[in-house]
Amino acid sequence: MDYGALGLSLLLSLVLAFILTRLKLSPIIAYLIGGILASTYLGVNFNSPEFSLITSLALNLLAFEIGTGFDLTKARELFTRAIFVALAELTLILIISYYTGLYILHLGSVGSTFLVLASIDTSTSIIYKLTEGKTIRDKDLLIAVASIEDIEVFFIYSVIVALGGNFSFIKITTVIIEVVVASMILYVFARFLFQRVLFSPSKVEDESIIILLPIALVFIFSYISSITGVPTTLTMILAGIAFSSVSGSEKVIKTIAPVREFALIFFFLAVGGLLKINESLIGFFVVSLLIISIKYFSFSTASWLTGTNFVQSYTNGIYMIPLSEFGIIVTLDALEEGVNVYTVYLISITVVIASSIIATVLVPRIQKISTFISEIYSRSRILPQLDSAIIWFNRTVIRQITPFSKSEITRASLRLIVLILLPFAIFPLFHRLSSFIPSDLGFLFYTIFVVESVIASLLLYNFSLSSMRIYYIIVGEIFIRIQKVKSRSFKEFWRGILDFAGIGSIFFLILSSLFYLFLEMSSLLAYDPPLISFPIQLVSLVIIVIYISRRDFKKISKFSMYSRRKPSYKKVIKITSIAIQRYKKESDNNKEKEKILGIIHIRVK
Structure with a gap:
């Protein structure tokens, strides 16, 4: 090893880190x-x-610390809201x-999925730094969403890696079950190990022991992950949560921070060393x-649509622009x-x-940006009305939705999920079957192509209907x-959005x-x-849109439902009785509260 070149690197x-921190930019850059410079010009290989x-x-230390930072008790208050924002995003x-x-960068199914992972996760640590000392109304929500994003990325990643890049419906289901079961076992084992076997870090005074503890745990759980098949990063997060x-976990994380930062410096040097300066970098x-x-638009829109x-x-x-280094971690x-x-890795x-630079430049000017957005909002005619409509929808409709509607929406949503996964299971299966057809029976290949197109049309019809x-x-x-609602203009606005009998429903259908x-x-x-599949699918799309848009829907209960079958009387009676019992229980509770308040009022007098 050339220590002179290493020292110069x-x-x-x-020097670069010092200059960038003075400019209030992240030293990661x-x-x-x-x-990049060390590998390109000095010949230092940080990946050796x-x-x-x-x-x-x-x-592993970074993933472990993420787990310890995911405080379930704090996130519980905002969990419902944060999970809706994270899922919508x-x-x-x-x-x-x-x-x-898939269609612009031509990365393929697996590469496109990893591109999604690289686009999701906001850096929780950078959010802390950017929001530190600032009064932000939704600061807790931002951190809760970022924490949920961490779990989303690592869970999806663990499934993809376990699949090895081969999509199969049965294999996906099996892998998800295996990952969930193995993760639960790992978490239970970690809780037992930390609470019943190991000593409490709060009772230890020597810093060397406190530093050695998480390092030893990292390598122990790295070995366990190789046995269970759960990716190391997800294992470390589960161990960190446990x-x-x-008692004293905060003390350990605080003490180990310099070691983690030291190791991360070499990690980012190694990451940069894999990127060569050339024309493709632009x-x-x-x-x-x-x-x-995409990240900015998706989070902002998801937050807006959820209230x-x-x-x-x-x-x-x-604040959610700085994307996390976990995209680098999972792709590496x-x-x-x-x-x-490799392309997604680069x-x-x-x-x-880029996201670190943009975020650190924009955040100090957040007030000016907010004023600019407010001016656009105030000058627009449609945005204020749409804004009030979305807030009303979340506060009134979503929170007070009937049990029957909730049940039907859940069933239809599960059906949609199955329909989304089916193409990745059915068409590869047909492809395997076609490999057994002799080459002299070429007409059978075209028969299979037509059958696949017909199946695709049926799937499209069922998805559109659901x-x-x-x-x-x-x-x-x-x-x-x-x-x-008393406001006539508000009613007319909602009718204009939905256009129940015309354009609104057709637009959503298309x-x-x-x-x-x-x-x-x-x-x-x-x-x-494409010459066989594409025309058939286009014709099917037109026929399906015309047929469904003209199909009648009947009145069921107090609202319209897209169905030809009425629910059974037993089901209606059961749902009604449950609703009456809940209302009676709430009414009794309110009466008890009124009595207590009356007694307190009398005593005060």
Whole structure:
């Protein structure tokens, strides 16, 4: 090893880090740039075996600390709201990033999925730094969503790696069950180990013992993860969550912080060392700007749709711009597992650099940005009305939805999930069957292609029908409650949005059908010729939209539902009796409260 070149590389990184911190930029950028310059011009390889122990320790300690920082008791207060925001954001990012990777960047199904992972996770630590000392109304919500994003990324990643890049419906179900069961066993074991076997860190005074404890745990659980098959990063998060319940865990994390920071410096130098300076780097930065825009738009829109006002939502989105280094971690780990996502890995590196720079530049100017968004909001005619309509929908419709509607929406949603997964199971199966057909029976291949297209059309029809079922249930709930609103203009505005008998329903039908069409075509075109599949699917789309838009729907209960079957009388009676019992119970509780308040009032007098 050339220690002179190594020393010069570290000195260069130190100077860059000092300059960037003076400019209020993240020092991570300096280490990444230092790694790029060291590998390109000084010949220092930070990915050599000499540094592998340090970089591995950095990844595992970071994941372990994330687990300890995920405080379930604090997140519980905002859990319902945060989970809705995180899921809505995940849905938007999944749609936009997946199709961008598939059709624009041509990354394939696995690469596009990893692009989604690189677009989701906001850096929790950077949020802490950016919001430190600032009065932000939704600060707790931002941190709760970022924590949920960590869990989302690592869980989805663990499933993908376990699948090895091969999508199969049965295998996906099996892997999810295995990951969930193994994760639960790991968590229970970690809780038992920390609370019953190990000593309490709060009783230890020597710092060397406190430093050695998490390092030893990291390597122990790394070995356990190799036995259970659960990826190391997810194992460390579960171990960290279990360790957070131990007395003195905060003391351990605080003491180990310098060791973690030291290891992370070499990790980011190693990451930068894999990125070479060339002409393609500009293209990666352009893609990174696209991913950052997707992240900002997705979180802001998800926050807005779940009840936060427009200006606050799109202002809070600035804090969620700095994407986490976990995109680098999961793609690097996937490369080691044999999954070919090198392009996404390079994009992840540039995303971390670009998002950190943009966030650190915009956050000090957050007040000006908020004022600019407010001006756009005030000048618009539609945004204030739409804003009040969304807030009313979340406060009135979602929170007071009837049990029958909730049950039907749950069933239809589960059906949609199954329909989304089916193309990735059915079409590969047909492809395997076609491999057994002799080459002299070529006409059978075209028969299979036509059969696959027909099946795809049936799946599209069922998906569109289930989507419209959910649409009409929600619309029915809205129309029940809109009658109680006194504002005539507000009623007219909602009718204009929905346009119950015309454009509104057709627009939603076309949108949901196109979404599923693009999804199943990505799997269908991987095996079938476009000249056969594409025309059939386009014709099917037109027929399905026309047929469903003209299909009658009957009145059920007090709202309209997209169904030809009425619920059984037993089911209606059961749901009604449950609702009456709940109302009676709430009424009795209110009477008891009134009596207590009356007694207190008399005593005060």
